[in-house]
Amino acid sequence: MPTSTRRARERANTRARIIEAALHILENDGVTALTIRRIADAVEYSAPVVYQHFANKDALVLELVAHGHRLMMAELRQAAEEPDIDRRFLLLASESVRFAGEHPHLYQVMNDNTVDAEERLRAAAPMIGLLRELLTTWSDAHDVVLADFDEACDIVWGTLSGIASLGRIDTVGNERAQQLARKATRTLLRGWQADSPVNA
Amino acid sequence: MPTSTRRARERANTRARIIEAALHILENDGVTALTIRRIADAVEYSAPVVYQHFANKDALVLELVAHGHRLMMAELRQAAEEPDIDRRFLLLASESVRFAGEHPHLYQVMNDNTVDAEERLRAAAPMIGLLRELLTTWSDAHDVVLADFDEACDIVWGTLSGIASLGRIDTVGNERAQQLARKATRTLLRGWQADSPVNA
DNA sequence: CGCGGCCATCTAACGTTGTTAGGATGACTG
DNA sequence: CAGTCATCCTAACAACGTTAGATGGCCGCG
Numbered sequence A, B: 001m002p003t004s005t006r007r008a009r010e011r012a013n014t015r016a017r018i019i020e021a022a023l024h025i026l027e028n029d030g031v032t033a034l035t036i037r038r039i040a041d042a043v044e045y046s047a048p049v050v051y052q053h054f055a056n057k058d059a060l061v062l063e064l065v066a067h068g069h070r071l072m073m074a075e076l077r078q079a080a081e082e083p084d085i086d087r088r089f090l091l092l093a094s095e096s097v098r099f100a101g102e103h104p105h106l107y108q109v110m111n112d113n114t115v116d117a118e119e120r121l122r123a124a125a126p127m128i129g130l131l132r133e134l135l136t137t138w139s140d141a142h143d144v145v146l147a148d149f150d151e152a153c154d155i156v157w158g159t160l161s162g163i164a165s166l167g168r169i170d171t172v173g174n175e176r177a178q179q180l181a182r183k184a185t186r187t188l189l190r191g192w193q194a195d196s197p198v199n200a
Numbered sequence C: 001c002g003c004g005g006c007c008a009t010c011t012a013a014c015g016t017t018g019t020t021a022g023g024a025t026g027a028c029t030g
Numbered sequence D: 001c002a003g004t005c006a007t008c009c010t011a012a013c014a015a016c017g018t019t020a021g022a023t024g025g026c027c028g029c030g
Helices: A002-029 A036-042 A047-052 A057-077 A085-102 A104-111 A117-123 A125-141 A149-166 A174-195 B002-029 B036-042 B047-052 B057-077 B085-102 B104-111 B117-123 B125-141 B149-166 B174-195
Strands: none
Touching: A002 A036, A002 A057, A002 A104, A036 A047, A057 A085, A057 A104, A057 A117, A057 A125, A085 A104, A085 A125, A085 A149, A085 A174, A104 A117, A104 A149, A117 A125, A125 A149, A149 A174, A149 B149, A149 B174, A174 B149, A174 B174, B002 B036, B002 B057, B002 B104, B036 B047, B057 B085, B057 B104, B057 B117, B057 B125, B085 B104, B085 B125, B085 B149, B085 B174, B104 B117, B104 B149, B117 B125, B125 B149, B149 B174
């Protein structure tokens, strides 16, 4: 049945075009401009067509959130290749904040509360995984024993999120926020190092 | 002219009632339920009356943000009386996160991006001032020299905001978020202590 | 006391939002 | 060639923020 596969391919294609258009509108004109009718216009369809591909607007936005995290991980991949673990940690901290500044509206929907918390957490899983890996190799490299690994991981995660939010638009300015992220992680790591039983 | 003063008093009174009603709706039913018509219903007026007291919805929400910060400072005042600076620092960190968990919707509008960044920063000024005071007395008490005081202050501020956002609803659970806030500030302070030239 | 004006308030409406229902159009199947 | 099915659009609904115009009652002045 070649026709049904072609139909499915077309369906998937317009679905992808919808996501792409939504992303474009979001990044260019902000979250308030992200409306079903504008998305439909951008893909040259009428509004109800969108509902053939997504249950509702939240489902579509959730897709943008997932896309945003994939994009962020992709932009971080280069920084992740820095061999020195300390430099890598700081670099990834500042680069994740830079991402927030370069994609402010996308970062907004990625971290804001309108979308379901559980789904958001799932979408952020790769980033959290990256942080876990950073923390383990860092603590191994410096013979640091973390009293509670998960706790330390959540602290870094929360800290970077908070500082990225500061630097998302203009609260402190993005390059300063990047510097804050570097300093904050450096200080956190220094603190854990000082706490480690080896140094006690 | 007693009548005009009475009128002014009545105006101020209904204005206050509007804010109170809006706050009640926001805290009970969330930000999506915070609509002009529902607020007007709650004060037994029609919707346009709200616009005699506030230029638009954003102005009203901004008032809620200011009120939220005053409320937060009030709830933190008791914790601020803890005499020991280290205990006070950790206590205020966890209490600010607890506030976010006990007033999740209010905290949402206080920290989310829909309202103007500059106005939000101004509303948060007392909290930032509190953090500055904490940092100065802490560094004085421990003879710690901070390389960049403003930077350290922003780092604490961003860290607590981020962790509070984690604990706002259910991402990690609020009491765990409080613990994270304590540990995070403790670790940050430990890190700055280790960095201080006195210890170098 | 009565009358004119002003202030507060309401009803009605506009434009836009997310979302759904019903019908038309056209392509594939037998 | 006829029928079925997916696809798409027009139209509409409820609710939103917001504004215009009408209505009413209270105040101060003659």
